Amino acid sequence: MAELVKCENVSKFYGKKEALSSLTLNLESGKIIGLLGPNGSGKTTLIKLLCGLLTPTNGQLSVCGLSIGAETKAMVSYLPERSYIPEWMKVSDILDYFQDFYADFRRGLAEDMFSRLNIDLGQKVKTLSKGNKEKVQLVLVMSRNAKLYLLDEPIAGVDPAARDYILDTIISNYNPEASVVISTHLITDIERIIDDVVMLQYGHLKIHGSADAIRAEKGMSIDELFREVYRC
Amino acid sequence: MLTKLIKHEMLHWVRTFSIFYIIYAIVAVITKILITVEMSYGDNVEEHIFTTILLAIFGFVMMLFSIMMPWISLAHNSNRFKKNMFSDEGYLTNTLPVTPAEHIGAKLIMGGISYVCTCLLIFVCILLLIAGVDQEYIEMNFVFDELQDFTMQNFGEMMLGFLLSVSVFVGILLLCYLAEGLAAINGGKKAIASGVAILGVVLAMIISSAIATVLRANGVEYDSNARVIAQIIFYLVADVGMFFLISYILKNKLNLE
Numbered sequence: 001m002a003e004l005v006k007c008e009n010v011s012k013f014y015g016k017k018e019a020l021s022s023l024t025l026n027l028e029s030g031k032i033i034g035l036l037g038p039n040g041s042g043k044t045t046l047i048k049l050l051c052g053l054l055t056p057t058n059g060q061l062s063v064c065g066l067s068i069g070a071e072t073k074a075m076v077s078y079l080p081e082r083s084y085i086p087e088w089m090k091v092s093d094i095l096d097y098f099q100d101f102y103a104d105f106r107r108g109l110a111e112d113m114f115s116r117l118n119i120d121l122g123q124k125v126k127t128l129s130k131g132n133k134e135k136v137q138l139v140l141v142m143s144r145n146a147k148l149y150l151l152d153e154p155i156a157g158v159d160p161a162a163r164d165y166i167l168d169t170i171i172s173n174y175n176p177e178a179s180v181v182i183s184t185h186l187i188t189d190i191e192r193i194i195d196d197v198v199m200l201q202y203g204h205l206k207i208h209g210s211a212d213a214i215r216a217e218k219g220m221s222i223d224e225l226f227r228e229v230y231r232c
Numbered sequence: 233m234l235t236k237l238i239k240h241e242m243l244h245w246v247r248t249f250s251i252f253y254i255i256y257a258i259v260a261v262i263t264k265i266l267i268t269v270e271m272s273y274g275d276n277v278e279e280h281i282f283t284t285i286l287l288a289i290f291g292f293v294m295m296l297f298s299i300m301m302p303w304i305s306l307a308h309n310s311n312r313f314k315k316n317m318f319s320d321e322g323y324l325t326n327t328l329p330v331t332p333a334e335h336i337g338a339k340l341i342m343g344g345i346s347y348v349c350t351c352l353l354i355f356v357c358i359l360l361l362i363a364g365v366d367q368e369y370i371e372m373n374f375v376f377d378e379l380q381d382f383t384m385q386n387f388g389e390m391m392l393g394f395l396l397s398v399s400v401f402v403g404i405l406l407l408c409y410l411a412e413g414l415a416a417i418n419g420g421k422k423a424i425a426s427g428v429a430i431l432g433v434v435l436a437m438i439i440s441s442a443i444a445t446v447l448r449a450n451g452v453e454y455d456s457n458a459r460v461i462a463q464i465i466f467y468l469v470a471d472v473g474m475f476f477l478i479s480y481i482l483k484n485k486l487n488l489e
Contacts, residue, residue, distance in 0.1 A: 014487075052326060052486070053326055053327065053486065053488040054487050054489075055485060055487065069483075070233075070330055073327055073328060073330075074329035076327070078327050080323040084322075085324065086324075097240065100239070100240070101233070101236060101328045101329065101330070
């Protein structure tokens with residue numbers, strides 16, 4: 001498997017607070033990776049560093065051997081945990097936007113998913129419900145033929161039916177040669193789909209390995225392991 | 233990518249400002265009609281008192297629009313930069329495969345286009361107002377008198393003045409961007425941003441007067457064109473410096489928490 005993401009001694013401070021501490025981590029392509037940890041463990045910080053929204057205090061990060069910049073952003077498809085689409089835009093406007101900026105954007109696929117979700121392309125983003133806004137963002141992100149998908153808490157705060165829809169959308173639309181990093185603390189829902197596990201605690205790497213190997217070695221599910229590792 | 237960014241900036245600008253421009257043009261046309269009607273009445277004040285009041289109102293609205301529109305355009309551009317780069321929308325903007333210089337460049341170019349279009353519209357509307365108006369009527373009204381003087385100025389001087397105003401406009405925009413950028417990397421501390429903006433303006437004024445003093449000491453006191461050219465060069469150098477500083481902040485210090 002080719003090395004897709006490389007973090008070398010990456011640290012990130014917010015003021016005096018350390019969010020990531022000398023993190024060294026390599027992620028391979030062709031995997032669905034569960035980025036797990038409780039709140040404040042550094043999951044979102046790591047994702048933001050990889051998509052260029054944050055700059056590391058120390059250390060080096062690369063995607064496909066390139067330092068984070070415009071070239072890596074063309075290969076990374078990022079789903080933040082908040083709504084980022086300008087409210088004044090129509091759904092068709094945001095499709096035009098993605099089509100203009102991302103060479104790997106598959107507009108037909110996105111339109112097809114919107115049609116199945118009964119989302120009108122002429123509808124303004126501000127008139128969409130919270131759930132539909134999240135689905136629009138997910139469709140946009142998964143309609144890209146990216147090399148790395150970074151999904152920050154994609155299933156947090158949604159009902160179980162929506163969770164199933166989101167996870168099915170991820171599995172059926174991602175580029176199999178790419179990697180998908182899913183950050184969450186809802187392990188039960190994603191356990192069935194993840195190949196690798198990265199567990200963070202207080203900004204440190206706690207566990208990293210194949211999900212199957214970890215289950216075999218520890219004799220428990222990832223969910224059970226999570227509860228044991230992060231027991232209060 | 234720069235052209236694509238400009239395209240989307242332009243779409244947003246047209247969507248936001250077209251209504252202002254249409255209203256301004258309509259107000260100019262109505263004012264022109266009122267001027268024509270009032271001129272046709274001659275000295276019979278009682279007959280055209282209503283037209284005079286209407287003309288005063290529309291003239292005031294037009295003057296207000298003429299003064300405010302370039303500033304509204306500047307405030308809108310600066311606010312859009314802040315919103316696009318440092319608010320939730322930044323999660324979309326800053327993950328585009330675009331360099332920080334392209335982001336700033338696109339917004340500056342659009343700010344420049346918006347400023348030039350606004351000035352052109354104001355100029356065309358003013359020309360429309362004074363076209364065919366009696367010299368006597370213009371002289372009675374100091375505003376129109378000033379306007380006519382302005383249009384009669386030497387073309388070269390006018391262009392220099394225009395270039396100076398564009399370089400100042402771009403400088404103010406960049407100063408706003410810089411203040412927003414510094415506020416963002418300092419956890420949104422507005423005091424720092426305001427301090428930088430005030431310091432920037434004060435510094436620009438000091439250096440500008442220093443240039444004027446140096447030129448005066450070198451015997452170019454009465455060559456106003458030389459002074460304007462020196463000011464344009466000064467503002468352009470300051471603009472380039474600020475451009476690279478903002479690019480550096482976006483590239484190396486961006487922290488969208």
